[in-house]
Amino acid sequence: MLILGIETSCDETAVAVVEASKRRLDVRSNVIASQIELHRKTGGVVPEVAAREHVVHMIPVLEEALTVAEVAMDDVGLIAVTARPGLIASLLVGTNTAGALALLTGTPVVPVNHIEGHIYANWLDRDDDIVFPIVVLTVSGGHNELVLMRGHTDFEVLGSTRDDAAGEAFDKVARLIGLPYPGGPEISRLATTGDAAAYDLPRALRNEGYDFSFSGLKSAVARLVSREGDHLKRADLAAAFEVAVCDVLSEKVARAAVEHGAREVHLAGGVSANQRLRAMVTARVATACGTAIKVRHPEQLTYCTDNAAMIAAAGWFRWHENPKAYEEWKPVMATTRMGF
Numbered sequence: 001m002l003i004l005g006i007e008t009s010c011d012e013t014a015v016a017v018v019e020a021s022k023r024r025l026d027v028r029s030n031v032i033a034s035q036i037e038l039h040r041k042t043g044g045v046v047p048e049v050a051a052r053e054h055v056v057h058m059i060p061v062l063e064e065a066l067t068v069a070e071v072a073m074d075d076v077g078l079i080a081v082t083a084r085p086g087l088i089a090s091l092l093v094g095t096n097t098a099g100a101l102a103l104l105t106g107t108p109v110v111p112v113n114h115i116e117g118h119i120y121a122n123w124l125d126r127d128d129d130i131v132f133p134i135v136v137l138t139v140s141g142g143h144n145e146l147v148l149m150r151g152h153t154d155f156e157v158l159g160s161t162r163d164d165a166a167g168e169a170f171d172k173v174a175r176l177i178g179l180p181y182p183g184g185p186e187i188s189r190l191a192t193t194g195d196a197a198a199y200d201l202p203r204a205l206r207n208e209g210y211d212f213s214f215s216g217l218k219s220a221v222a223r224l225v226s227r228e229g230d231h232l233k234r235a236d237l238a239a240a241f242e243v244a245v246c247d248v249l250s251e252k253v254a255r256a257a258v259e260h261g262a263r264e265v266h267l268a269g270g271v272s273a274n275q276r277l278r279a280m281v282t283a284r285v286a287t288a289c290g291t292a293i294k295v296r297h298p299e300q301l302t303y304c305t306d307n308a309a310m311i312a313a314a315g316w317f318r319w320h321e322n323p324k325a326y327e328e329w330k331p332v333m334a335t336t337r338m339g340f
């Protein structure tokens with residue numbers, strides 16, 4: 001079956017065509033119109049500006065996704081659209097597009113939780129079987145959750161952030177040291193030449209429960225930046241900050257994997273593109289649980305950050321579970337009654 005995925009929850013207008021067969025979810029097209037350049041001017045996303053951009057790009061991106069996949073709308077068997085969480089005016093562009101397509105073609109629509117979408121990015125373009133239970137760390141600009149997945153669509157949130165998400169902390173710290181938006185990749189690049197031991201930064205809640213807190217770390221960086229002034233060693237600070245975030249994240253993931261007898265550990269979301277995070281989680285999980293546990297991250301970098309292929313994958317598993325639930329498209333229900 002061909003699934004059309006639509007994602008407009010933040011600053012990417014994305015449409016993808018994914019083909020579901022018995023063993024694989026194949027990405028046939030994955031088109032993303034990014035608003036990064038536009039939001040660089042303001043150092044972050046302005047919701048009203050983002051929504052207007054989605055309106056401009058929605059139809060061209062949809063047309064390109066169908067063209068690249070070499071399919072017509074009539075070939076599509078299922079539409080999956082991000083319904084929440086996200087910027088409400090941006091989400092409405094996607095859900096209204098899905099609704100219009102459903103009216104025109106009679107194709108069922110599955111509303112998808114964006115975080116669930118990030119989690120299902122790990123199923124895209126895979127040949128081998130994924131085994132449960134899985135401990136999943138979803139880390140991006142807007143969310144930061146540690147999730148226990150016992151089976152398909154069976155999620156238990158073990159912990160989440162009490163203030164900033166990890167990606168948000170990367171973005172804010174980047175801004176403090178004069179790096180452009182989005183800060184994650186910029187800090188990562190600068191950190192490769194830095195000495196993480198040069199600055200001592202706090203690690204809030206590291207050994208306590210599964211919740212996260214990154215605002216204290218951000219404030220510590222702000223104090224350091226103003227104290228050091230022209231003497232600030234930016235690469236060292238970038239490295240120290242990156243290690244502080246990855247230390248807390250990897251420690252909690254490994255602890256949760258042991259406690260819940262996980263057979264796999266997955267990383268998902270924009271920050272899962274971070275090489276240091278991948279390395280530290282792999283090392284800690286191997287020490288805590290042995291090397292039999294598989295640590296996975298999405299197959300491609302574009303599946304880590306916001307995209308519509310992951311939404312198509314999540315929609316497919318939801319639909320598979322109970323196809324009858326999606327015979328009628330209820331956009332209001334979709335944006336108000338979802339978990340996470």
Ligand code: KG4
Pocket residue numbers: 010139140141142143166167168170171182183184185188269270271272273274275304305306
């Ligand atoms: O998943 P995503 O595209 O959007 C949200 O759903 O929020 O994640 C974007 C976030 C941004 O905060 C960005 O700075 C961060 O992911 N990010 C990274 C890296 N690449 C993207 N953070 C750390 N290291 C990276 N390599």
Ligand code: ZN
Pocket residue numbers: 114118140141269270305306
């Ligand atoms: Zn996201």
